[in-house]
Amino acid sequence: MRTVYFTDGTAEGFFSAVFDAYGDKGAFLTSSDAFQAALDDSFVRVPPSPEKAARVVKKLEALDRGCLWEIDCILRTPEADREQAAFLYIRLLTEHKGPVRGMLSRPEVRRARELAERVGQERHRLTGFLRFRETADGVFYAPCTPDNDVVELLMPHFAARFKTFPFVIHDLKRKLAGLCDGRNWTVVPAPEAELVLSENEDEFEALWKKYYRTVNIPSRRNIRQMKGYMPVRYWKFLPEKQDDSP
Amino acid sequence: MERKWYDKGEKTAREERGAGEGAMIDEERLKILTDGAKYDVSCSSSGSGRKNTRDGLGNASMAGICHSFTQDGRCISLLKMLMSNDCVFDCVYCPNRRSADVPRASVSPEEMCELVTGFYRRNYIEGLFLSSAVLKSPDYTMELLLETIRKLRTEYRFNGYIHLKGIPHADRALTERAAAYADRMSYNVELPSERSLRLLAPQKTKESVFAPMRQLAEEKREFALEYKRRTGKEEGRGRGKFLPAGQTTQMIVGASPETDGQILRLTQFMYRKYDLKRVYYSSYVPVVRDPLLPDVQAGLLREHRLYQADWLLRFYGFSCEEIVAEDGNLSPEYDPKCAWALRNPQFFPVEVNRAGVEELLRVPGIGAKGAYKIVAARRYAALTFEDLAKMRIVLKRAKHFITCGGKFCGAKTLERARGELILAERADGARQLSLFDGAEPLTLAASPEEKQFLLKSSPEAARAALTGQF
Ligand code: SF4
DSSP, X not given: OOEEEEOOSSHHHHHHHHHHHTTOTTEEEEOOTTSOOOTTOEEEEOOOOHHHHHHHHHHHHHXXXXXXXXXXXHHTSOOTTHHHHHHHHHHHHHHHTSOOTTOTTSHHHHHHHHHHHHHHHHHHHHHHHOOOEEBTTSOEXXXXXXXXXXXXXXXXXXXXXXXXXXXXXXXXXXXXXXXXXSSOEXXXXXXXXXXXXXXXXXXXXXXXXXXXXXXXXXXXXXXXXXXXXXXXXXXGGOGGGTTOOO | OOOOTTOOSSOOHHHHHOTTOSOOOOHHHHHHHHHTTTTOOOOOOOSOOOOOOTTOBOOOOTTOOOOEEOTTSOEEOXXXXXXXOOOSOOOTTOTTSTTOOOOOOBOOHHHHHHHXXXXXXXXXXXXXXXXXXXXXXXXXXXHHHHHHHHHHHHTSOBOSEEEEEOOTTOOHHHHHHHHTTOSEEEOOOBSSSHHHHHHHOTTOOHHHHHHHHHHXXXXXXXXXXXXXXXXXXXXXXXXXXXXXXXXXXXXXXXXXXXXXXXXXXXXXXXXXXXXOSEEEEEEOOOOSOOTTSOSSOOOHHHHHHHHHHHHHHHHSOOOHXXXXXXXXXXXXXXXXXXHHHHXXXXXXXXXXXXXXXXXXXXXXXXOHHHHHHHHHHTTTSOOOHHHHHHTTOOHHHHTTTEEBTTBOOSOSSHHHHHHHHHHHHXXXXXXXXXXXXXXXXXXXXXXXXXXXXXXHHOOHHHHHHHHOOO
């Protein structure tokens, strides 16, 4: 028989559930309503508890410093099994009393790494594919619809680069936005944004599109490779791809 | 008026500068100057860890970042442009040569700075790849380039990536000063032999390219020594002030008759002698018709094979002599590592559960990442073929060259293996992503732990596989 531990979807909620479920061999952790329940499942709803979460985090930190980053990434995926994948990974780690990421013949490790790498890859891609537009009041605004919840992971990258003007990274799917005033940044709920663009914006976009078209070498056309590196789902906010059909 | 969240009560940089006041380049000139620069295939922004300053714009990312991809599948990372296409030299293969009848254009340093910073704030680019035709004279041009990147760094406080392509024959003091602002510099060899150079690029000599390369390599070494004397520490990779991303060069392949063997020998020579970070190969594209030049585009397969061979030199501990004979060419049928393995069956099969990293790296089909995975996983349990498959190690090629716990599942004879490898290559051929100039996938792939691990546990070859250095 298995016990399903429902969490509220936050990292704190997850770590609290790890605390409660750790000794339970038949535990299944999820925050998704969409998971498949079995007839003889029993259910527990786990409220987030800062104390429990802190104890789990402290323990994990002592066992393997790198694992917290991986778990953070795993929980940012939209996969229905993300909590369970992270939980199984943690369990192996604590049983082994140390890092297990090299144990690739274990399915728990493969799944955990696959999910973590997916988030790392999307974060990396978006450091390149995000496009900012300058608004009339000098804020640089970048919309996106990432597969994973990566805005928070992108903010430090851009905050280090952009120190002389404010900027916004807006996840339109999750309706949240990272705001940075040039010094400090934060992530807040943000349903939608109204944009009044600066007068320079069209000119820069036109120059960029011209550049994109010109730098291509037509006799070496290789659309397949282009799409392999830059999947079509990221084209939506690229000015240079607005005239191209996928 | 209500104060907005971003309003610190200070002026933004744009307001300080005055919106729209800076000189802007027009689309027409941008087109001409981009057209003239695009046959330089390098667009990489990796190798430098330059940090932003307190009130500056931008930084550099060690692994490099691609911001877009062109229809030909290449990464766009840097804004690649000429200062001018108005050339006093007359290289036969070049559309900008003096005798060509083409529209000419130039930009001013201010226009270039406005464009770069405007693009950078919008996250279109990682930085600038700046080069130029020889306008008036080599020194005049080099001064113009120097002035541009000086302005960009000091007045525009730009700390993103700058790759400067130097002008051969320019004064060495200019070269040295430019190196203080750039992350990477390159002097293009262009043609793989002195003879071809004389024929096709009459104003350039091998020495005019090697002299600044040598100068920069020496200055970089001196800088590192000096740094060590002063601080007692190794110059941090990328953190050193002097050309953190080193030097690169480019050769045009297929415009002249040199063999792959000659090209790779020259490549190896430059890696060893001048510490180059990368040699780029550019398949000749006929933009100019001339009796001295072939009419047809050089095959992309040849370029691809050269890049594969180059990777073996840089990352896998191979020497040029092992890969191809001086008067020989690379096999079109299989990749150079396969070809080497088939010529050297005495080294195989290797036992996956025991072989050293260096041996694993020499197995066709196993790359640096695969070798890492194997070494990491086998510490916990002996690996079987199923384990390898689950770890997503592609066995199509490797299976002919390895055993797993003594078991072998490759072809029975060398002849059969050869046949299967050719088929594997054909099946992949069309799909294979070229090594052309992506985001340096190796550095990207390795997590900090993987790097640490490989650096600690293995010899030179694995070190090279991760750091990208020779
Ligand atoms: S120096 Fe030669 S290759 Fe360079 S722009 Fe002038 S003609 Fe072209």
